[in-house]
Amino acid sequence: MKRQGAYMAIMIWMVWAFTLNSIANAELIGHWKFDGDLTDSVATNDGTASGDVFTGTDNGILGGAAEFDGSGDSIVIPSPTLAGTTWSLTWWSFSPADSTNTGYMVASGNPSGYEAFFFRRFGPQVYAGGVTQDTNVTPRISLGEPGPYPRGQWHHHAVLHDGGTSTASWYIDGQLWVDTNAANTDKTTFTSFDEVIYVGNRKSGGRDFAGKIDDLRLFDHVLRVEEIERVMDGISGRYPLASGPNPPDGTLHADTWINLSWRPGDLAVSHDVYLGDHFDDVNEDTGGAFRINQTSTYYVAGFAGFAYPDGLVPGTTYYWRIDEVNAADPNSPWKGPIWSFSIPPKTTYAPNPADGTAFVDLDIELTWTPGFGAMLHTVYLGDNFDDVSTADGGLPQASATYKPDSLGREKVYYWRVDEYDGVATYRGDIWAFTTPGAAGNPDPTNGAFDVQHTQTLSWTPAENASSHHIYFGTDRETVKNATSDSPQYLGNRSLGSESYDPGQLDWLTSYYWRVDAVYDTDPTPVKGLVWSFTSASFLLVDDFESYTDDDAAGQAIWQHWIDGFDVADNGAQVGNLFPPYCEQTIVHGGSQSMPLFYENTNGVTNSEVTLTLDSPRDWTDEGVGQLSLWFRGRSANAAEPLYVAITNEGGAPAVVAYDNVNAARTDTWTQWKIPLQNFADQGIDLANVDKVAIGLGSKSGVAGPGGSGTIYVDDIRLYR
Helix, strand or coil, X not given: CHHHHHHHHHHHHHHHHHHHHHCCCCCEEEEECCCCCCCECCCCCCCEEECCCEECCCCCCCCCCEEEECCCCEEEEECCCCCCCCEEEEEEEECCCCCCCCCEEEEEECCCCCEEEEEEEECCEEEEEEECCCCCCCEEEEEECCCCCCXXXXXXXXXXXXXXXXXXXXXXXXXXXXXXXXXXXXXXXHHCCCCXXXXXXXXXXXXXXXXXXXXXXXXXXXXXXXXXXXXXCCCCCCCCCCEEEEXXXXXXXXXXXXXXXXXXXXXXXXXXEEEECCHHHHHHCCCCCEEEEECCCEEEECCCCCECCCCCCCCCEEXXXXXXXXXXXXXXXXXXXXXXXXXXXXXXXXXXXXXXXXXXXXXXCEEEECCCCCCEEEEEEECCHHHHHHCCCCCCECCCEECCCCCCCCCEEEEEEEEECCCCEECCCEEEEECCCCCEEEECXXXXXXXXXXXXEEEECCCCCCEEEEEEECCHHHHHHCCCCCCCEEEEEECCCCEECCCCCCCCCEEEXXXXXXXXXXXXXXXXXXXXXXXXXXXXXXXXXXCCCCHHHCCCHHHCEEXXXXXXXXXXXXXXXXXXXXXXXXXXXXXXXXXXXXXXXXXXXXXXXXXXXXXXXXXXXXXXXXXXXXXXXXXXXXXXXXXXXXXXXXXXXXXXXXXXXXXXXXXXXXXXXXXXXXXXXXXXXXXXXXXXXXXXXXXXXXCCCCEEEEEXXXXXXEEC
């Protein structure tokens, strides 16, 4: 007991010391908005322009921006004083869609004329690096090329450098693109701003940037992801919430005790700690989830004298929350996000192949993650579920792998692994897989979501089967155990008829189905895997996933959405000029969206694309009452008004315009919800809608300036 107490004292002292050392004072020490000038809004480090840099008041993503023409323009900013070598630098950039410029967006100079670090365009990508103070050859640090970086759009950059760990990372549009360990001795100059900050070029010149830079900020700490999001939204000031959970959210924690720690919010004086094994308890402060108000930023659980004194329970997920408290602030307390960690179960998990895997190679080696504390594993494998389920007395092994002696084609195999931890045996779940030749390729795919309510089931037949039995229902176990005498049995399907129409499906319901292979040579069918899908909570108008580049087969998007090709008063073009016709990078859901180019110039005042509906035509079905679509524009677009129009066959269109004339300049995915009554009030028969159109311009009934641009549309749906 004394030994345990000494261990606990040392452990808690180490946690306390580490936590105190990790707390940093988070400050914005430089902010250049470029809203018509080059002033530093938080200090006195104003910039000085060279060349003909233009700073507007409404040409940026957050007000004004600095514009560079790629020919000798730059901004020089005296470097703010940093207390250490830890910092974050953020900015917005825009490069014209047709530009091939490879100039420097931001750099820091040193007395020898070379870069302490730089961030530049490089073809379709971006690149970061630095050089020594006496040579322009040896890189001091490289964050590399973080991937495609489309021009013609605003992008946000956040570069973070931690001087304590000598690591750097680069976030683009709020997502971590690349990071690197910068600990070797040839990378020291990356850690500080040696002389000045250059915007749009470098100290020695010759790397002229063409485009716009907006909202440059310098911080004296490593930004959290939550802070980056606030910066992207243009929010200034301190971040009040707890962040940086340790262990990270969703961690699998292989121990029965834990030390929770976090980075405190910038205004916190103390912290309310919530911990429990039910999400709702932690979220709603019920069930004893509140543990303590304290000033320290760590919390121990799983030891005597702490929460869960008997230890954390294997196989359990725990949830925790930190509310930041400052009695002097009327906004206190600040409710924090809910984080979680899980203790591994005593049973095996994460099998490979995963449960339900189809067409597994015949020489597969089975693997799994051992249960918590497991010492020995006993494997049972066979092609009969009941045999595997009732098996006992197998030979234990130390390795968490198993190589079957032989597997046959066109089989369904079941397997189970029991764990022994030196005290007890823990029975494992039964997993299943198929080998090549078995019935498979279910449509909808196994685990599919948002399946439409008129879905027909289909599959590929087993190689040597004469027919197939099909089972269908809303309970997995019932379908798994069903026989030909069960109500879930839907009958036998002969070869060549591997499909079944289950009729109208309920909304937002999970369905399960099974296909058994029937053989003339064996009276007992081979029981198939249980597949599942979940029906949608909407009627789909178009998600753009069905279009291909095969215009010969009539599958191109422009063959369905009709644009302004050869129409004098319609400036719309739908789809790219060359394959892929659909947009496959800027998408909201799935893998494709619709690019809509508009050109309201030279006497043309409207651009519109129109889809003639096959289904759904009844926009009253299932009580739907709302049309929803997602759109995204570009900040450089002309601010032409966006609208949707629907028509009955042979009738006049009913038009609804978006309530913000700058919709086309919104460069984030935005959902637009339109009450269907807005169309009905204009005389549309919602029970028989013939066409839906999307456009920009005068047809909206809202005055616009004219001009051109590109928007993207995705996931057009009808909701209740």
